[in-house]
Amino acid sequence: MSTLIEIGEEERQPLLHNPRTHGNEEEIVASSSSIEPDALKLTLNDSGQRLLSLDVFRGLTVALMILVDDAGGAFPSINHAPWFGLTIADFVMPFFLFGVGVSISLVFKKTSSKPLATKKVILRTIKLFLLGLFLQGGYFHGRNNLTYGVDMVTVRWLGVLQRISIGYLLASISEIWLVKNVLVDSPAAFVRKYFVQWIVATLLLSFYMCLLYGLYVPNWEFQPPSLNLSTNGSHAQIVQCGVKGSLEPPCNAVGYIDRYFLGEEHLYRHPVYRRTKECSVNSPDYGPLPPDSPEWCLAPFDPEGILRNFCSSLMAVLTCFAGLHFGHILLHCKGQMHRVLVWSMSSFTLLISGLGLEVLGIPFSKPLYTLSYMCITAGASTLILTIIFYIVDVKHFGKPVVLLQWMGMNALIIYALAACDIFPAAVQGFYWGSPENNLLSSSLTLKICISYWMKTLLGHCMLFLKLIFRVLMAWNHCYRPCFIQASGVPSHLYCSRSYFGALLAVFCT
Template structure:
């Protein structure tokens, strides 16, 4: 079904509307970047940590530099990239209807004019984005909110537009999540005592959660999964550290206390 002419589609995949991005592609890209940094810097880090509080971070400084670069790229692009007006077409049995979304702004984090969506529209093309985004469940779009349902008659045009939640810019932000995740693994390798490991994981987990909550409730950087915001990275990474600690206690200390 992949070799037939795109204008004579009767089965298989429509290459004119195939979705290029997805959760598996995001995971793959994040793993590739984190794994490459880990592999290429093997000879540049010590095998034994120095007896200092931050030695676990300095020993893997290249990993954190990579995560910081991803963070800087995401923040600068999200808040400084100019998003112009854009349009899309909706096909139905009654024909084709064109919609225009008015933007002309920078740093907007809403559904219509965020830089995350703009980058994907320019890079992949609007026909290759996810056609049923979660935005359409907002109260501004449907009376069935927070569930999906028919669009309101006065729904904004962006309610009908495609949006890619697993796009390029949000995937770059996810690299920082991968950096924090592999850091939890580094702690497991270098810290030999159960209490030392748990102390580090729990303290870092709660620290990240506090940062996320402050950023969200001060409205500085709201938690937004669709945009994979920095506060969302902190919240999920912090929660992961705490949950991982709980599972560690359950498996290694309660079920098998001799290890």
Template sequence: MTEINKADASHQLRLIVPDPDLPGEKLRESRRVASLDIFRGLTVALMILVDDAGGERPMIGHAPWNGCNLADFVMPFFLFIVGMAIPLAFKRIPDKPRAIWKVIFRTIKLLFWGVLLQGGYSHAPDKLTYGVDMRMIRWCGILQRIALAYLVVALIEILTKDGQARDVSRNWFSVFKMYWCHWMFAACVIIVYSAVLYGSYVPDWEFAVTDTESVNYGKIYKVACGTRGKLDPPCNAAGYVDRTVLGINHMYQHPAWKRSKDCTLNSPYEGPFRDDAPKWCFAPFEPEGILSSISAILSTIIGLHSGHVLVHFKNHTARLMQWVLMGLSLLILGIILCFTHAIPLNKQLYTFSYVCVTAGAAALLFSAFYVLVDIWNLKIPFLPLKWIGMNAMLVYVMAAEGIFAGFINGWYYKDPHNTLVHWIQKHVFIGVWRSRRVGILLYVIFAEILFWAIVAGVLHRFGIHWKL
């Protein structure tokens, strides 16, 4: 994964950092920015946690609609990281056509893996079957969104780069002025996104229930909209754009909104639908859709700015002032927009308030890692996260996407239900109270993350990395 695995295999994430205790030091030490690897590893670990435990603890999983739970920070963190890695990879661009080709090639690989892993081809670990009905393939997904954001922001960086990395003053606006065209592009993204989201007319629409396990399979329902500017689940412009461009059959069939109070009495947990549940509860919705992916580019641009701060400022204090002030400003702005009901926090629509809150949190969290790891040199406690971050695509595919779990679950004795996974469920989870079950589950997830950290560390020790 590009944003996880650095922007280029031939570019190590290294900076020339002066010794803060020797202001007049001319010789500079080249060293890796370990905090970025650790932040990347933490994000992958969070993805494993929310995928495995989100169903047991709603505050861990995605918010059904408005709101921001732990899982809702994962995607923006990924996008922030990919943006931050771009200036480090392209500090010097001697050959722009070659750099552009690398970006395009890497984007194609991300799209390929995204469709393969999330398009419906792999049904592991539950069904242990492979293959996809092309009438129902899902075109969008996590890697596809990352690919789009990476392609756009990396091309902007390459095409606007003057070829020389320059030191800048401590002035707060110095980096903004140097890269003003990037922020002009970000403003255009906000304008286009807002114009479509609030200005598009959303007509009535209909759909057929495609879930073969549903009692309503095959039924056709109609949803009444005929409005514009709404941000509710059935009548928002983001869903309208995806239904029109992608086709409703190619959208995500199990959106988080099915856990909302309108749909189920068990909200925010999953459960059977209410008798009076609106028809749109049965419909698909694409959380990584076209319009929301355009807005998601903003998270990458904010990460790009943080990477520029890392490149151009050579003093720890100056860097931290830039990151912390930007992070706090974004966080406060997002909270104000949310609590004044101007713009709700919504991951499904990737609203501007959601961009501000999550990007601000990413900047502050990275600043904390930078202090602990790159300034205070406390690297040993974070080694597992660092190992994951340096071999993150392997962990993402095997753990977060469940490929390894599917492999393990595919071995059974006599009965297909006599597998390791079913044994654990039968002897550990069945009959256990929810509170105890959650505790046991968290121990299992922690062991899983530690296992993959050790695997990634061993592979790194032998110089083996899964980079796309």
């Protein structure tokens, strides 16, 4: 016979323990075996528990990348800067690297086995590097070409995913092996915990700056593409350098190291400096060479070369380190507004540093990944992620950005399909009658028409506004004389002269 036992309300315990948010703290209740007394109890590795703002940030980066790739040709103002300068497109790569750094700090906040974690990091790095080589090494020939395959003599060894993989490797190794196991209960303890990591970042920065400004670049030669032999000669072109510390396209240490170690055949054949005024009549867009263009306009240059990967992951990894710092603050600062305040201070410090370095003579340059460029983009990354964190994770206003969140959770797949032209290449394989009549060509024609009409409509709108402005200026020119009697001049004669002047102002200003 069963016995009923009455249990008081205070003795009740749930069968399933659900994570809950208490007050203004995002402390997720977990089992006592996985809780660190000094850290934020935020288990982002568990299923169902993610830092939503980081996913939204990744999704925003992917969306920005797709926008730049598709609209950059129609609107050069949002395309990559030709060499020096900063546009929207130049923030995409640092945003990816910054997000990688934040993820690393959360994934490796506690490692039970450092050798095992290192093994996993190396395997992931190899997979990501090989994926980048497969997607961007020349195996796929892009749109409007149904062939595939690459000559190993001219394969492009380094690319975007390769840079991210190397940055991931260096940042992960530093997070696993260089972080001290100390209790963080004060700002001084925070510094002690990550001091060695910051020293390594400083050494990487110093080494890169020494190479960039101290390496002697001799004269060099290259073979122009056969496409341009008719206008530039069939012989090797000689570029005069013999300098140190130059940041200009032909004589910088970055290109010299790439040519020396990789060889001319393995470099990118469409560098951004072909959109400079020296190399394009349509600058800042690609175009025909000017009549007096220098020899180096036809030379190859890899935007993800050795000094920007194996050494500029000396620089690119510093953007990952900025992401690591962001994640460390998330783990060790206990108040939401305290985190936002510290992140905001860090972001403005980086932004001001980048602007100050640019004023002092270190220009913004994505191809060279200069120190000013690193600071300004890392500061922008921190500021944007802070704003997203406040909106999504603090105020829980995430429904309007659910699409960006989904894109962030599938960033690598979207990048491979969209940015690397895998999806367009697959779509163009279906055609009617001949390969030229495919769905991709039709969509590209529609895109060109839409871009043309958008530019035309924008031009008409600007012309209309300019005309209104001129009419107002002319009316102001006529209005005052008509109501101010000039001495010795009849009013109707003075006003007629003003009307004539106004008419001239409309068409001649």
